[in-house]
Amino acid sequence: MLRRTLTTLARTALLPVRGATLLYQAGRAHQHFFQPVLNGALGDQLAARHDPRTIALSFRRGGHDVPVAELGLSEARQKTVVFVHGLMGDELIWQTGFQDEAGGPLRYGPRLAAEAGCRPLYVRFNSGLHISENGRALSQLLTELVEAYPLAVGELVLVGHSMGGLIIRSAGYYGSEQLVVSSEQVPTKRKRPTKKLLTSHCSLLTEKAPWLAHVRSVFLLGVPHEGSYLEQNGLLVERLLQRINLFPTRFLSQAIARRSNGIKDLGQALLVDEDWQQPDDPALPRPRTLVPLLPGVRYHVLVGEWLRASLPQAVREYFGDGIVGAASGRGQLFDDETALPPGTAVRTARFGQQHHGGLLHHPEVYQYLKQWA
Numbered sequence: 210m211l212r213r214t215l216t217t218l219a220r221t222a223l224l225p226v227r228g229a230t231l232l233y234q235a236g237r238a239h240q241h242f243f244q245p246v247l248n249g250a251l252g253d254q255l256a257a258r259h260d261p262r263t264i265a266l267s268f269r270r271g272g273h274d275v276p277v278a279e280l281g282l283s284e285a286r287q288k289t290v291v292f293v294h295g296l297m298g299d300e301l302i303w304q305t306g307f308q309d310e311a312g313g314p315l316r317y318g319p320r321l322a323a324e325a326g327c328r329p330l331y332v333r334f335n336s337g338l339h340i341s342e343n344g345r346a347l348s349q350l351l352t353e354l355v356e357a358y359p360l361a362v363g364e365l366v367l368v369g370h371s372m373g374g375l376i377i378r379s380a381g382y383y384g385s386e387q388l389v390v391s392s393e394q395v396p397t398k399r400k401r402p403t404k405k406l407l408t409s410h411c412s413l414l415t416e417k418a419p420w421l422a423h424v425r426s427v428f429l430l431g432v433p434h435e436g437s438y439l440e441q442n443g444l445l446v447e448r449l450l451q452r453i454n455l456f457p458t459r460f461l462s463q464a465i466a467r468r469s470n471g472i473k474d475l476g477q478a479l480l481v482d483e484d485w486q487q488p489d490d491p492a493l494p495r496p497r498t499l500v501p502l503l504p505g506v507r508y509h510v511l512v513g514e515w516l517r518a519s520l521p522q523a524v525r526e527y528f529g530d531g532i533v534g535a536a537s538g539r540g541q542l543f544d545d546e547t548a549l550p551p552g553t554a555v556r557t558a559r560f561g562q563q564h565h566g567g568l569l570h571h572p573e574v575y576q577y578l579k580q581w582a
Contacts, residue, residue, distance in 0.1 A: 242299065245336070249297030252337020253470040266334040266346040268354075269300040274333075277353040282328070286363035289328045289423075290582060292318055293347070295371030295431075296471065300331035302370070302569050316570055317368070317578055325579055327366070330354075336372055337469030341482045344379020351380065351420035365423035366582050370569060371533070372475060374432030379480040382500045384418035421503065426582060428509045430568045433478055433533045434540030440476035443468070478537075502542065504550035509581055511574060512538040513563035532565035556581075 248255060248264045255263040267274040282289075292303040303318040318329035332350070334343050355362050369377040443465060450462035470485070479485050481498045489495065502508060513530030529535040542548060543555045558577055560568065568574055 245294075245299040245333070246297045249336040249469065249471065251467070251469055252335040253339070254337070254467075256335060256338060264333060264335040266332065266343060266350060268350070269331045269333045277350070277357050280330070280354075280358070282358040282361035284328070285360050287328045287361060288326070288364045288366065288582075289330060289362050290318070290321060290366045290368060291330045291332060291351070293332050293334075293367065293369040293373035293377055294336075295369075295373045296336045296475070298336070298370070298373075300333050303329070303331055303368075314570075317575055320575060321579060321582065325582065327582065334376070335471075337471045339470045339482070339485055340372065340375050340474045340478075340480055341379050341383075341485070343376045343471075344480060345383045347376055347380040348384040348418055348420070351384070352418045355420045355423055362423055364425045365420060366426045366428070367424065368428040368430070368578070368582075369432065370430045371432060371565065372471065374429035375434075375475075375478055375480060377427060377429070378500055381421070381424075381503045382481060384421050385503070424503065424506055426507045426509065427503075428511065428578060428582070430511045430574070431513055431530050431533050431538060431565050432510075432540070433475060433537045434542065435534075435537035436477040437475040437532070437537070438527070438534050439532065440472055444473075444476055499542070501548075502550055502553050502555075505552035507581075508543060508553070508555045509577070510539060510543050510555065510557045511568060511577065512557065512559050513565060513568050514559055514561045515564045518561070530563065530565040530568070 244262055244264060247262060252263065265274065268277065268280060269275060270280075292300065294300060294302055303316055305314065305316060315323075318331065321327045322329050332347065334346070336343070351365075355365075367377045369375070447462050447465040450458040450465070474485060477484075477495055477497055479495065479497060480500045484495055484498050487495055512535065513533075514525065514535065515531040516525045516528055518525070526535040529538050539557060543557065546555075549555065560571060560573055563571055563574075
């Protein structure tokens with residue numbers, strides 16, 4: 210009896226230690242999420258201060274940034290799948306679950322590599338920056354990829370979740386409008402005929418980025434093509450608190466206003482610089498540039514339907530996958546067949562009883578990717 214009592218007391222005394230150990234282990238397993246979440250919330254401000262915690266857009270391997278020159282791609286003309294995460298995410302959402310970097314269940318990237326022979330590449334970016342800033346940087350990164358490995362990169366497949374899909378579309382815009390500056394030395398005559406000065410004659414040309422010639426398929430998972438109702442409601446709350454104009458409401462509105470540019474861009478899915486550079490009129494929505502789809506590309510629009518089919522249609526349409534409304538997830542541009550460029554095709558797939566995050570590890574979504582990628 211005494212031994213049992215002492216054993217119970219010892220176990221009780223060790224409970225705080227065990228709890229702290231479990232908390233520490235959980236923190237270690239999830240510490241890689243802290244930096245992406247911080248960048249998603251305040252990444253533009255971190256970048257402005259040159260904070261060392263700022264994420265730079267890069268390919269990732271083994272938890273580290275990898276320069277394009279060090280990717281070491283060797284197999285010739287292999288189908289290459291580039292995965293782009295969403296707001297506050299990182300590359301691990303495509304590789305393992307939330308348990309542990311090494312011990313979680315395999316997700317889309319490793320499974321496609323093992324079962325379909327694809328080459329997966331993972332991009333991490335600062336999701337607090339403007340979508341257009343990340344779109345331009347992604348276009349440049351893909352250009353570096355195909356220029357560094359012209360024989361290794363075969364068909365290019367882009368897969369984006371949520372904000373990542375908008376960045377892919379923005380990258381397509383900037384890749385199609387890439388600016389090339391050419392300088393030509395021409396002689397200029399002066400008053401003294403014995404001397405001729407050479408001056409630079411600059412011309413501006415547009416040339417498509419080379420990675421666009423490799424793109425065949427784009428998969429857009431839970432992407433708010435027409436904007437996010439959560440950010441729209443957040444903006445409404447911010448402006449309402451400003452109008453009340455009391456000390457507590459001013460404090461709250463100022464705190465809400467500090468959310469990152471990336472989050473603010475999600476409200477209307479702003480994909481180009483000119484959209485967010487315009488003066489903000491609280492009485493009117495910002496004019497938005499319509500970014501066309503890329504010619505000759507197969508677009509796959511994957512939409513989650515979170516609520517039960519027994520609920521009213523209007524309710525299910527509004528909430529969509531819980532984060533992205535149904536109409537925004539489908540996108541008006543993808544529904545208009547008359548607006549499609551030559552050779553472009555769109556296929557929309559819906560996944561019932563599936564929330565926004567569930568699209569990242571749903572068995573049917575994986576089978577869809579495997580079939581069509």
